[in-house]
Amino acid sequence: MRELALYIAAGVVYIALGVAIPELLFSWIEGAVYLLIAVWVLPALLRRRS
Amino acid sequence: MSWVAHDAEPYVIQKHLGKRIAFVPLLIGSYAPDLATKWFVYGAGLFGVELKADNPAQFHRGYPGAGFTHSLTFGVAVAALIFLIWKSRIWALSFLIGQWAHALTDTLDTVGTMLLFPFTTHLFSLGAWAYAGQTGRYVDAGAYFSGLGFVWDGFWLAWGVLSWRVLTRAYFRETIMVADPFWRRAARYLPETALVAIYRISFFYGTCRWIAWLIWAHVVHAFAFDLSWGGPKWVDAVQSKELNASGCSCPSCCSASPKLALSLAVAAAGRISARRARREAASTSRSPRDGPDAR
Numbered sequence: 001m002r003e004l005a006l007y008i009a010a011g012v013v014y015i016a017l018g019v020a021i022p023e024l025l026f027s028w029i030e031g032a033v034y035l036l037i038a039v040w041v042l043p044a045l046l047r048r049r050s
Numbered sequence: 051m052s053w054v055a056h057d058a059e060p061y062v063i064q065k066h067l068g069k070r071i072a073f074v075p076l077l078i079g080s081y082a083p084d085l086a087t088k089w090f091v092y093g094a095g096l097f098g099v100e101l102k103a104d105n106p107a108q109f110h111r112g113y114p115g116a117g118f119t120h121s122l123t124f125g126v127a128v129a130a131l132i133f134l135i136w137k138s139r140i141w142a143l144s145f146l147i148g149q150w151a152h153a154l155t156d157t158l159d160t161v162g163t164m165l166l167f168p169f170t171t172h173l174f175s176l177g178a179w180a181y182a183g184q185t186g187r188y189v190d191a192g193a194y195f196s197g198l199g200f201v202w203d204g205f206w207l208a209w210g211v212l213s214w215r216v217l218t219r220a221y222f223r224e225t226i227m228v229a230d231p232f233w234r235r236a237a238r239y240l241p242e243t244a245l246v247a248i249y250r251i252s253f254f255y256g257t258c259r260w261i262a263w264l265i266w267a268h269v270v271h272a273f274a275f276d277l278s279w280g281g282p283k284w285v286d287a288v289q290s291k292e293l294n295a296s297g298c299s300c301p302s303c304c305s306a307s308p309k310l311a312l313s314l315a316v317a318a319a320g321r322i323s324a325r326r327a328r329r330e331a332a333s334t335s336r337s338p339r340d341g342p343d344a345r
Contacts, residue, residue, distance in 0.1 A: 007250075011258050018262035019270060025262055026187065031255040032248070040244045
C-alpha cells in the first residue's frame with residue numbers, strides 16, 4: 001500500500017509537470033529517470049538519513 | 051499513430067502469456083516501429099538546422115520511406131535476427147508479438163500501415179481516428195486526444211488496470227524474472243525496488259501521459275472533442291488513399307477484398323453446416339436412449 005501511494009504521488013507530480021511543460025511528456029527516457037528517482041533513489045536516500 | 055496504447059499493450063499481453071514471453075523484448079518490439087523514425091516525422095532542430103520529412107506521413111508509414119518498420123514482415127525479419135544472434139526463441143517470439151501489436155494497432159488511424167510489405171505497399175487502414183503527424187507534435191496531440199485515439203488508449207489502460215496483478219512485486223518475482231535472464235543479470239547490480247520500477251515504467255509513463263495530455267488539450271487549451279469515425283474533423287488528416295497510388299494495381303487492391311469476402315463466406319457456411327451436422331448427429335445418438343424402445 002505504501003508502495004502504491006508512492007507511485008501515485010510520483011504520478012500526480014509527473015502529470016502536473018507534464019501539463020505545465022508538455023515537452024517533458026515526449027521523452028520516455030526522462031519519464032523513466034524521473035520514476036527511478038521518485039520511487040527508488042529518493043526514498044533510499046531518505047532512509048539512509050533517518 | 052497511437053500515443054499510449056504501445057505503452058500499455060505489452061502489460062496486457064504479458065498477463066495472457068505469462069512465462070511463455072519475455073517482457074523486455076516484448077516492450078522493445080512494441081516501440082520498435084517508431085524508435086528511429088518518429089523524431090523525423092515531427093522534425094527536430096540540430097545546430098540550428100531543422101530536420102523534418104518533406105512528407106511526414108509518407109516517410110512514417112509509406113514507401114519510399116520508413117513505413118516498412120510497421121509491416122508484419124519487419125517483425126519476422128528482426129525476430130529471426132534476434133534468434134540467430136542470441137539463439138533465444140522466447141526473445142524472438144516476444145519481439146515479434148510486440149512489433150505485430152504495434153503494426154496492427156496503427157492500422158486504426160486514417161493512414162494505416164503497410165502490413166504486407168514487401169509483397170505490397172498498400173496501406174491497410176480502418177480510419178478510426180485522424181492521422182495528423184504532419185501538423186506538428188502539439189496539434190497532433192490535441193487532435194489525437196480529441197478523437198477516438200484517446201478512447202482506444204483508454205481501453206488498453208483500463209485493461210491494464212484490470213490486469214493489475216502483472217504490476218505486483220510477486221508477479222515480477224514469480225513470472226517476469228523467471229522467464230527472462232535479463233532481469234536475473236540486472237539483479238546483480240540493482241536492488242529489487244529499482245528492477246520493479248524499471249519493469250513498471252511504461253505503464254506509469256503511458257497512464258500519466260494519457261491523463262496529462264487530456265488535461266493539456268481540454269483544460270489548458272480548448273481543442274474540441276469529436277468522437278466521430280475518422281475524427282476529429284477539424285484537423286487536416288492524411289488519408290491512406292492519398293498515399294496508396296490511385297488505381298493501385300497491387301494484389302491487395304485488385305483481389306484481396308473480394309477474395310477475403312469469399313473466404314469469410316465459405317468459412318461461415320462451413321461452420322454453420324458443421325454445427326448442423328453435429329446437432330443432427332447428437333440428436334440421432336440421443337434418440338435411441340431417450341426413446342421408448344430404449345427403456
